Amino acid sequence: MQDKILEVDNLKIQFQSFDRRTFKETKIVAVNGIHFTLYKGETVGIVGESGSGKSVTALSLMRLLEEPPSELVSGSILFYPEGGSKPVDFAQLRPDEDMPPYRGKHLAMIFQEPMTSLNPVYTCGAQVAEAILIHNAISKAAAKQKTIELFEKVKLPNPAQMYDRYPHELSGGQKQRVMIAMAMSCDPAILIADEPTTALDVTVQKEILKLTNELQQNFGTSILFITHDLGVIAEIADRVLVMYKGNIVESGNVEDVFLRPQHPYTKGLLACRPPLGQRLKRLPVVSDFMGERVNAITGAKELYEKDQPNIVFNNTISDAEALTKSSKLLENAPMMVVKNLNTWFPTKKNLWGKPIEWFKAVNDVSFNVYEGETLGLVGESGCGKTTLGRTILRLMRPQSGEIIFENQHLEHLEQDALRPLRKKMQIVFQDPYSSLNPRMTIGAAILEPMQVHKIYENDKIRKEKVIELLETVSMTAEQYHRYPHEFSGGQRQRICIARALALQPTFLVCDESVSALDVSVQAQVLNLLMDLKAKMKFTCVFISHDLSVVRFISDRIMVMNKGRIEEIGFADAIYQNPQTEYTQRLIEAIPKGIITK
Amino acid sequence: MLKPILYYQYIKNDLRRQPFAKYHFYIFCFLISVAITAPFIAKQPTMTQFLPPCIPYDAMTTRLSDKLLSPFDPQANLSWYRRHWLGTDGMGRDIAAGLVAGTRIALQVGLGSVALAAVIGLFAGLMSGYYGDERFRMERRCVLLWLLGWAIWGFYLHVFAQQDWCATQFYTTTIVFTILLIIVLHILEKIITSIKHQQLVWIIPIDYFVMRSIDLLQAIPFLIILLGLMPFIKQKSVSNVILIIGCVTWMPIARMIRAQVIRLRTRVFIQNAEALGYPTWRIWVFHLIPNLLTPLLVAMSFGVANAIMAEGLLSFLGVGLPDDLVTWGSICQAARANATHWWLVLFPSGAILLTVLIFNWLGEHLKQLK
Numbered sequence: 001m002q003d004k005i006l007e008v009d010n011l012k013i014q015f016q017s018f019d020r021r022t023f024k025e026t027k028i029v030a031v032n033g034i035h036f037t038l039y040k041g042e043t044v045g046i047v048g049e050s051g052s053g054k055s056v057t058a059l060s061l062m063r064l065l066e067e068p069p070s071e072l073v074s075g076s077i078l079f080y081p082e083g084g085s086k087p088v089d090f091a092q093l094r095p096d097e098d099m100p101p102y103r104g105k106h107l108a109m110i111f112q113e114p115m116t117s118l119n120p121v122y123t124c125g126a127q128v129a130e131a132i133l134i135h136n137a138i139s140k141a142a143a144k145q146k147t148i149e150l151f152e153k154v155k156l157p158n159p160a161q162m163y164d165r166y167p168h169e170l171s172g173g174q175k176q177r178v179m180i181a182m183a184m185s186c187d188p189a190i191l192i193a194d195e196p197t198t199a200l201d202v203t204v205q206k207e208i209l210k211l212t213n214e215l216q217q218n219f220g221t222s223i224l225f226i227t228h229d230l231g232v233i234a235e236i237a238d239r240v241l242v243m244y245k246g247n248i249v250e251s252g253n254v255e256d257v258f259l260r261p262q263h264p265y266t267k268g269l270l271a272c273r274p275p276l277g278q279r280l281k282r283l284p285v286v287s288d289f290m291g292e293r294v295n296a297i298t299g300a301k302e303l304y305e306k307d308q309p310n311i312v313f314n315n316t317i318s319d320a321e322a323l324t325k326s327s328k329l330l331e332n333a334p335m336m337v338v339k340n341l342n343t344w345f346p347t348k349k350n351l352w353g354k355p356i357e358w359f360k361a362v363n364d365v366s367f368n369v370y371e372g373e374t375l376g377l378v379g380e381s382g383c384g385k386t387t388l389g390r391t392i393l394r395l396m397r398p399q400s401g402e403i404i405f406e407n408q409h410l411e412h413l414e415q416d417a418l419r420p421l422r423k424k425m426q427i428v429f430q431d432p433y434s435s436l437n438p439r440m441t442i443g444a445a446i447l448e449p450m451q452v453h454k455i456y457e458n459d460k461i462r463k464e465k466v467i468e469l470l471e472t473v474s475m476t477a478e479q480y481h482r483y484p485h486e487f488s489g490g491q492r493q494r495i496c497i498a499r500a501l502a503l504q505p506t507f508l509v510c511d512e513s514v515s516a517l518d519v520s521v522q523a524q525v526l527n528l529l530m531d532l533k534a535k536m537k538f539t540c541v542f543i544s545h546d547l548s549v550v551r552f553i554s555d556r557i558m559v560m561n562k563g564r565i566e567e568i569g570f571a572d573a574i575y576q577n578p579q580t581e582y583t584q585r586l587i588e589a590i591p592k593g594i595i596t597k
Numbered sequence: 598m599l600k601p602i603l604y605y606q607y608i609k610n611d612l613r614r615q616p617f618a619k620y621h622f623y624i625f626c627f628l629i630s631v632a633i634t635a636p637f638i639a640k641q642p643t644m645t646q647f648l649p650p651c652i653p654y655d656a657m658t659t660r661l662s663d664k665l666l667s668p669f670d671p672q673a674n675l676s677w678y679r680r681h682w683l684g685t686d687g688m689g690r691d692i693a694a695g696l697v698a699g700t701r702i703a704l705q706v707g708l709g710s711v712a713l714a715a716v717i718g719l720f721a722g723l724m725s726g727y728y729g730d731e732r733f734r735m736e737r738r739c740v741l742l743w744l745l746g747w748a749i750w751g752f753y754l755h756v757f758a759q760q761d762w763c764a765t766q767f768y769t770t771t772i773v774f775t776i777l778l779i780i781v782l783h784i785l786e787k788i789i790t791s792i793k794h795q796q797l798v799w800i801i802p803i804d805y806f807v808m809r810s811i812d813l814l815q816a817i818p819f820l821i822i823l824l825g826l827m828p829f830i831k832q833k834s835v836s837n838v839i840l841i842i843g844c845v846t847w848m849p850i851a852r853m854i855r856a857q858v859i860r861l862r863t864r865v866f867i868q869n870a871e872a873l874g875y876p877t878w879r880i881w882v883f884h885l886i887p888n889l890l891t892p893l894l895v896a897m898s899f900g901v902a903n904a905i906m907a908e909g910l911l912s913f914l915g916v917g918l919p920d921d922l923v924t925w926g927s928i929c930q931a932a933r934a935n936a937t938h939w940w941l942v943l944f945p946s947g948a949i950l951l952t953v954l955i956f957n958w959l960g961e962h963l964k965q966l967k
Contacts, residue, residue, distance in 0.1 A: 422874025435865035439887040
């Protein structure tokens, strides 16, 4: 048996919450009595959806949660220091007075957002050296030397120069490397990584995961890796804990859990990722595997497993089928033609305010969108895919080029002239949290576009249509008068889709519409989009950074890189036989681990 | 079906969570009710009283036999009811009655000028924040039309209104004329743009113009503008003071609104409103302004406090308000001639302190809202 390093027993954390509608203080249990043990030198992954309590668990191990609103109700967090001395119970320590000596030195943490986790007014090197100086009694010069060595170990280019760079001069991946260097600076026994690669591109994510693996082997650190991405867990972890609503529902070796899942939630979670190898008609969702019912005897809610759903079978589309379907679409007339489109942003202006240097976000792009198809647009962050999506809807002004929508040139139209056209072309944005007006009920939000464009005769009919739309996106009429903050991310995204479809558009752009959602919710929304598309027959441009999602939903895929189109072709052809080196790299970088077969 | 919850109910629920907000709100209500019922609390010579007033004196009548009575003077010849509880000033006017009358003027000036400043600030802030430097595009012929329109407006001010530009009729005629002018220009613009013709589009950097004029106005100290404007007023009146204080205090509100609008513009729902083809007025009225209300209320409550202080200062200096009006500032001013009479300073300045503090505290509470 290996040495224990951290033992969490019966940990329960709850939050105070205030309901503005009923005006009542309530307590929400975020973590409900979990047990787990971390052994020396192993990597344990915690996987779960937002709200499952995985980040709360991570923060509570370092006692970094603010108290109040949070409250550590019960349980122990036993830390076994090196050299076999007596274990320390972090749950009994005072967070502000007793914890700091352990933070950084014995437990270190990497956060999700590399863009904001470094202080912009200090150089990267100074911030790492500061962490070293606080925990070790060495001179400043020695700390600097050690920092540069660390930068070398995390494979930053030109470590000595990097010491004097400010965070804004670094890319996201480089910043995350600095964060890792900072976390490893005092040789901690435990490294807690809270979604460290979620905000990064797949190619960068791959490098960071590789680095983490190497560092663990060199330093012998135990890593607690928290993520919502099962692929990442499969690549990096030895053991995995699956969390659901504050409980650990399943734990075990990665192979056992992923190949032979026991709990219905794990089964659902594994099934609802868009698979890489095959094409499905419909994505399975967690509710196909698991239901919630009230126990007749105890009266408490409990989970139960549904019978093996038949959607797992007879659900794939063969390659030949897909190809004939897609090539049929090409016989339709193009709905939108884009020719030599350029959207540039000025980066430098001369004295008279005339731009002299440009950032070419969309650079000489030409393509057609055929009626009835779904065109997937993939690329890494900063490749110009969002700019392109907004430019073809004329939410942005192009520098030059042509956009022809239903035989009408859009590129020179002023906003007033575009307004009637907006009825036909719609967009669903990425962030479901800020895409609804917080001061407007959702019913009014869906009603408004109909009122503005005067479709249907009067408000009574429109209201009925709103309720109909709400039911189409699997919400209830009862929710008409609720405000956006009362809904979860997935529900809000469904409301946004309902609003976009209120005008019965013929052309819909989905700009990263499912990227901010959990996998299981993402599967629901993707299924919904597929159903609606079959029902309402609109043409769709689907923008995403996630190749597997794009492959599931699109007929054709367009790959963008640095403002240019790398390649365009049928979804399966691009995936199975990528032509350009960039696309190959993109496909290779998708985390697979052992779950892909 | 569930009933919708209105915005004010959220404010109410949130305020109920803050322990002191309730008491501050009660004091605020007390001040407002004193201002409204001032003629009933202190005697008013022009009004018939149905009930005996709490204070049997009115603020303006002088009684030289009772001049400069301290609250602690025996006042033996006066009954308990007619006693000057807060003393009298150099002309024998009752301080308590003066405080009551002053409350009304202070709140009128405070709330009125802030309402004016809020309207100007909201409009300027929305214009500069929403359009920025690049988004306001107008055809050249329309730009020329509007310039011509504003030239006519200036001409009107110059020619037709020279006699006395603070008379009440002048306000009304100017407002009606301005609104009519704007409507006519809008109709003309619609007619002109309906004529299809290849035209140059000008990009007008509204943000630049608004922000630089704010910089210019803010570079001159507040008091100097105020004192500089005062001599232009031939007829002293409360509404003129409201107008002038309102016109010199809108700049911070406009800046704050601009910052908020720029923040909101990055939020997706505003971009979405544009993508749904909503007209600009609709985006402003239904999407931007409801989200600006909370910060605007915060800025306004601090603004009220500043305006009341400005009014007190103006009255103390003896400019602005009519000389016969009794305000908190003018009572304080009386103490300049009679430096040993502490009650002339203590009570009115205490009233100013209380009102300013209450409005600041209310602003603090509103700040806590989500």
